[in-house]
Amino acid sequence: MDIVYIRELQVQTVIGIYDWEREVRQAVSLDLEMGTDIREAAATEDIENTLNYKAVSKRLITFIEGSEFLLVETMAEEIAQLVMLEFGVRWLRLRLGKPGAIRGARDVGVLIERGEAF
Numbered sequence: 001m002d003i004v005y006i007r008e009l010q011v012q013t014v015i016g017i018y019d020w021e022r023e024v025r026q027a028v029s030l031d032l033e034m035g036t037d038i039r040e041a042a043a044t045e046d047i048e049n050t051l052n053y054k055a056v057s058k059r060l061i062t063f064i065e066g067s068e069f070l071l072v073e074t075m076a077e078e079i080a081q082l083v084m085l086e087f088g089v090r091w092l093r094l095r096l097g098k099p100g101a102i103r104g105a106r107d108v109g110v111l112i113e114r115g116e117a118f
Contacts, residue, residue, distance in 0.1 A: 001091070001118050002038040004051045007031050011061050014068040015075065015098060028064065028075070029099055029107065032056070034083065035091035035117055056087055072096050072109050080114045091115035 009032070012025040034051055041050030063082060069075040076096045083089050097109035 001035045003033045004036050004053055005033045006053055006057055009057060011064040013064045017070050027099055029097045031095040033093040034089045051087060072098055076110050076112050080112060084115060091117045
């Protein structure tokens with residue numbers, strides 16, 4: 001299995017359970033690792049034969065900016081389902097963070113893994 005990844009993608013969205021959080025946009029940060037097979041893309045040098053990280057990033061930015069969630073857990077599950085369904089990813093690991101949410105911590109959030117490695 002090969003991995004195509006995206007690191008520290010920053011997106012502004014409405015996230016949180018407190019009233020004030022529902023009225024402002026906050027940054028979320030994500031790292032995404034997606035299991036794939038890059039051999040055909042490497043052999044042909046054709047972007048159509050690989051998992052296009054730019055297309056994934058653009059889709060996630062559009063989705064996250066247009067969504068509102070109470071919990072990072074819910075957002076993580078929705079992102080995982082979107083990537084797996086729309087991009088045919090069979091395995092992924094996602095770290096979704098909410099920078100600055102806790103005083104004294106750079107970041108807090110969740111790390112999830114979905115699907116089966118191949």
